[in-house]
Amino acid sequence: MSGIDRATALALYRVMRTIRAFEERATQLFGENKIWGTIHSYAGEEAIAAGVCAHLRDEDWITSTHRGHGHCIAKGADLGKMFAELLGRETGYCRGRGGSMHIADTSKGNLGANGIVGGGIPIATGAALTAKQLGTDQVAVSVFGDGAVKQGTFHESLNLAAIWKLPAVYVCENNQYAESLPVKRAFAVDDIAKRAEGYGMPGMHVDGRDVRAVHAAAGEAVTRARAGKGPTFIVADSYRHEGHYYGDPRKYQTKDEIEGWRKQFDPIADARAWIIAAKLASAADLDAIDREIAAEIDRSVAWADQGPLASPIKLPEDVYASD
Amino acid sequence: MQATEARAPAATREMFYNEALGDALRLEMERDERVIVIGEDIAEHGGAFQVTAGLLDKFGPTRIRQTPISEIGIVGAAVGAALTGLRPVVELMYVDFAGLAMDQIVNQAAQNRFMFGGQARVPMVLRTQGGSGRGNAAQHSKSLEAWFAHIAGLKLVMPSTPADAKGLLTAAVRDNNPVIFLEHKLLYRTKGQVPEGEHLVPLGKADVKREGTDLTIVTWSREVLFSLDAAAKLAEDGIAAEVVDVRTLVPLDRETILGSVRKTHRLLVVHEAIKRGGYGAEIAAMVAEEAFDDLDAPPRRLAGLETPIPYAQHLETTVVPQVDDIVRVAKELVA
Ligand SMILES: Cc1ncc(C[n+]2csc(CCOP(=O)(O)OP(=O)(O)O)c2C)c(N)n1
Ligand SMILES: [Mg+2]
Helix, strand or coil, X not given: CCCCXXXXXXXXXHHHHHHHHHHHHHHXXXXXXXXXXXXXXXXXXXXXXXXXXXXXXXXXXXXXXXXXXXXXXXXXXXXXXXXXXXXXXXXXXXXXXXXXXXXXXXXXXXXXXXXXXXXXXXXXXHHHHHHHHHCXXXXXXXXXXXXXXXXXXXXXXXXXXXXXXXXXXXXXXXXXXXXXXXXXXXXXXXXXXXHHHHHCCCEEEEECCCHXXXXXXXXXXXXXXHCCCCCEEEEEECCCCCCCCCCCCCCCCCXXXXXXXXXXCCHHHHHHHHHHHXXXXXXXXXXXXXXXXXXXXXXXXXXXXXXXXXXXXXCCCCCCCCC | CCCCCXXXXXXXXXXXXXXXXXXXXXXXXXXXXXXXXXXXCCXXXXXXXXXXXXXXXXXXXXXXXXXXXXXXXXXXXXXXXXXXXXXXXXXECCHHHHHHHHHHHHHHHHCHHHHCCCCCCCCCEEEEEECCCCCCCHHHCCCCHHHHHCCCCCEEECCCCHHHHHHHHHHHHHCCCCEEEEEECCCCCCEEEEECCCCCCCCCCCEEEECCCCEEEEECCHHHHHHHHHHHHHHHCCCCEEEEECCEEECCCHHHHHHHHHHHCCEEEEEEEECCCCHHHHHHHHHHHHHHHHCCCCCEEEEECCCCXXXXXXXXXXXXXXXXXXXXXXXXXHC
C-alpha cells in the first residue's frame, strides 16, 4: 500500500539496521571505557532519520542534535570516521575536537549535531535561506527533539521560514521525554503538530515507529520545499529505548513502561514484518543485510582504532580560518 | 589587475561614520552577490542609525532582508547561511540585545570551525552598536566588548573614525570568520575624510592616531576621540601623549602597543566599558607581562564605573571617562 519498491524498502531497512548496530557498538565501547564524555543513543528512533533522509541528496542540508548518530548515518556518513571521532582520533570527522555531540559531515550536507537543545533550528533556516537566495533547489531539514519545540529558536525560526517561504522541513522527534520531563507535562496541547498552524505552514503528525509513514510525510514535505512552496512541520512520535544518556538511571520511568514500550516501539522489527509480509524481501534477505552490517561495523571500528590520536591543538588555525 | 600598477592615493570625500559604513556595504554587495544584509528595520527605514539607507533601492528586499524582531532567529539564520555559501552581514539594533542571540554567537558561530574539525567556515559579520551619551539609559547604552573578546572563535572590531569604519567593515565582510563589529551610537554623526572606492583596513592592525613620547594611551571606539582631545590639552602643558587606537580587539595588535610603551614607558588604557573585567585589564596585563622592565610606572586603567548607565544627562557623563578625566589621570601617570 505504501508504494515503496523493493530497492527503497531495503535501503530504508539497511539505514535503520546500521544505526541500531552503530548504537549497540558505541554503547559497548562506552562500557569498555573507550569512549570519553557522554553518548545519547538513538535506538528506537531509527525510522525517523531513515525515512526523512531517504528524500535528501548530498547537496541538501540537515542540522541534527545531541542524539545525532542516526541522522549522521542516514545522511550518508562513513562509519569508520564516526567511530574514530568517538574514539578521539585524528581520523574522526572532527579530528577528535567534537566527539559524539558534535559530528558534522559537510561533504554530505550534515551541518552538524548540536549540544544546544534547539540550536540547530535557526541554522537550518539559514541554510534554506541560502538555497532561496541563490535560486537552487536544495532543501534544509532540521531534526530536533520535543524538548527543542519549547525553545525560542523554534518559534523565531518557523516564523522566519514561513514568512520567507523557505525550502525548510522541521522534524520533531517526539520520543516522549526531554531528559526526564515527559511530554505530557511539558505541553498543554495534545498535538504538537498543531503549532504549525500558528506559523502558517502545514503540520503533519506521524507514527515515528513506522518508516513508511515517516517516509511518506517527509516525501511530501521535501517535495513542497523543493518546489518553492515553503516549509513544513512534522512531528514523529517515537520512544527512545535507552536512557537519555549512557548510564542514565531512568528514575523518571518505570520498568514496565520501558519494557512495554521497547517491544511496542521497535521500528526495525516493524519494518522487517512489513517487508516480509509485502513480499519485498525474505527474512533470509534481511538476515544477509544484517550480517553485512555487522561486518561493516567490525571493519569500521577496527579502522577507527588504528587511527592516530587526535593531534595537539594548533592556534590560531584550529579556531580561525586564515584564508 | 591593478594591483601591480603604482596607484595614486585614493581620492577622499568627507563622510559621516554611518555613511562610510553604508558605503562599505554597498561596495561589498556590488562586488559579491553572496553578501546580504539582514536585520530589523533595515529596509525602507534604512536602519535605526541610517547605515543601510538607500541600499534597499539598489539591492532589493532579498539582499536587504528585513526581519521580524527575532534576534536569535536572525543571528542563527546568518550562521546557517554563512555555512552554506552566503556572506551575511547582520545588523543587531543594540548590542544590549546580544544576550538574546548569544547562543548562536557563542556556541554556534564562534565554535563551529573548531568543534567540527575545520570542516566549515562561518563568514559572517554581526554589526551592532553600543555606548552611552544619548540618554538611552541602562538597556540601550552598554559597552559589551569584553563579552565577545572572551570567546574563542570571534574577531572583534571597534572603529573610531569614518575611514576606519569603512575599511574595517570591508575587511570584516571579506573575512572567513565570524566578526563582531561594534559601532558607537555617538560616532554615527561624526565626520571625516574617507577614501572613495575600495578601502581596506586589515583586521588586527592598531593605528597610532597621535604620536608622543611621554605616555601611551591605548583606547578604542569613542574614547579615541576623547583621548585625542585630551592629548591636545596635555600638549598645552608640555606632555606628549601617544594615542593608539586598537581598532581590532581580536586579534590584538600587540606589537604596536608594546612598541609604543617601549618608547613612552607609561601606559594608560581608556575605555567606556565597565572597568571590572574589561578589556583594558587584558591590555594592561599583556603589557605588564611583556614589557614590565620598560615601564616607569604601573599601568593605569581609566574606564566606566561599575554601574548601569543612568538616564539623566548630567549623570550619564559621570560614569564613563570624559576628556578631563583622561587629562587628569595622564598627568598623575607622568608626574
Ligand atoms: C539549551 C539547552 N538546555 C538544556 C540542555 C541539557 N539537555 C540536553 S538534552 C536535553 C533534553 C532534550 O530533549 P529533547 O529535545 O526532547 O531531545 P531528546 O534527548 O529527547 O532526543 C537537555 C535538557 C542543553 N543541552 N541545551
Ligand atoms: Mg525528547
